[in-house]
Amino acid sequence: MEKIEDFSLSCPIPIQQYPNVLLAHGGGGKLMQQLIERMFLPTFGRFNGVSHDAAALNLPSGKIALTTDSYVVNPLFFPGGDIGSMAVHGTVNDLAMAGARPLYLSAGFILEEGLSMATLWQIVQSMQQAAQKAGVQIVTGDTKVVDQGKGDGIFINTTGIGIIEHQQQIAPNSVQPGDVLLLNGDLGRHGIAIMAVREGLEFETTIESDSAPVASLVLQLLDAGIEIHCLRDLTRGGLASALNEIASAADLSISIEEKQIPVIEDVQGACEILGFDPLYVANEGRFVAFVPPKDAEKALEIMRGHPLGRQACRIGSVGTATGIVTMHSRIGATRLVDMLSGEQLPRIC
């Protein structure tokens, strides 16, 4: 509550007059112009290459990566983040997974009529803070407003451009038998943080989302000359679905060691209560890197030297069987790990 009151005070749109978003804020007239001129441009920065609706960018030469994601997470705010910071981290991470240096983002807002203006302001500020920390610039945007009951507060699309400065082919079909799987941290915190808010679950300590921009960590690996065969962030569908996609695309097998995969106790406990498997829970700051054995130790060292890789670990390796993922469990059994089937956690991102 306190937070929301603060944002009312600093909101650049007169809150007494416009406490909530109106359809006219997306109508192309004076109110939309006010929203752009007073809230978006001063916050994201008046990008000097903007001509009409498009940003004009001078990119360094090289290959470009382009990625898009819409964010519909519910609730909008959760321990460790909000829809605004996530919309930046998620797209930055997708660029990082292509081995690209993230440079620019676009931001497309779909607002529901009646959204609190202070909430919008809080989210917009969170986006900008996340963008600054991740070293990207939000250079163009769009605002639409839908009638009450036809949206859910706010949906955000971010599309990102990054530059690919290396010559490696980072993709599932570059994965080789023998490759080592490195994971940058513990699993399941994002999904469980969201579910805890939705279900009103309480833990000894609050479980915070792992939402974070991992691009600088990936770029450190590349800059150090680590050979990287594939990168994958562990969002919707979690580790299990990501590995299944890669195993299937590479037509190889992947085996992982349960006891090597870090899951904090509260997440493990929540999974048991909710009937989830941490292997399928979404993360927003976790990724797996496939590297050849020769580079595994050095890569691990670099990861552990980065704030987002302190707990980095080897979790498995690639074999020659076709398209399957298996896990060697704590109790010594080996089981097949399938792709997520059905819907485990809707609107997690």
Next chain:
Amino acid sequence: MEKIEDFSLSCPIPIQQYPNVLLAHGGGGKLMQQLIERMFLPTFGRFNGVSHDAAALNLPSGKIALTTDSYVVNPLFFPGGDIGSMAVHGTVNDLAMAGARPLYLSAGFILEEGLSMATLWQIVQSMQQAAQKAGVQIVTGDTKVVDQGKGDGIFINTTGIGIIEHQQQIAPNSVQPGDVLLLNGDLGRHGIAIMAVREGLEFETTIESDSAPVASLVLQLLDAGIEIHCLRDLTRGGLASALNEIASAADLSISIEEKQIPVIEDVQGACEILGFDPLYVANEGRFVAFVPPKDAEKALEIMRGHPLGRQACRIGSVGTATGIVTMHSRIGATRLVDMLSGEQLPRIC
């Protein structure tokens, strides 16, 4: 109805099993993979630069334009187009307004649980047809599903990249006193086509949206060496709001001639019934070009030689007063044309 039945027959997702979109279609598991593998990739083309979620693009050297728009139009289908074709045309046009050659689009879908799978298929096909006609490639995408009642069928974000091959500064602050305003066709058809469907209005002939990709017309002007000071498409807020924004940014006055502005009779009639002014009604294939007098005749000739500029005309000129737009009416009076205030036509794009 007939249309929808056809799309059920050709739909690559088994309609008997999945007649409607489920939350799981956005969950990151098997159903989402099926949607991507069977519907999106075969339709948009399996872009061979895709690594994980990002497309890797080799761009020709030059300046890049980046633009984003979300589309929330209601209804999803209307005479002359649908949300899919609009999502392509609108973003292509924003790139064109920066004088850029549109190259690549991303597509972000926010689907409402329960959306008919055949409807999604119809829209996806329409997007691809529009992209082909406009000469752009849809290279990366994202799918989210929100629970029933938290969306409205389908929202689409497209973000576009184009290449700027000329050296001109096409922007409001390049506008000069004496510049001539050229318009590429009649006003108001898009907005009225949408309203006619919503309100169940019938006309002598069906009013079709003007939705179209104008990039090839703009590139013809640039290729012919026409000096272009500013370009603006006349979407939300219509001609009146666009000209007010430019007049204000350029700190100059703009005067237009009512009798020069083409509006078809049915649109004029509908505006009278609905209480709208065609100057404020949204268009999706209309733009104004600001050119110096020396190039006006040649530009007009080029525009008239293009299918999307047959009715191109001079509609006014730029003066030295500050930041105002005036119109010389049919009956000889001069009135101030203000920016759209309030909301005229919600969810028009």
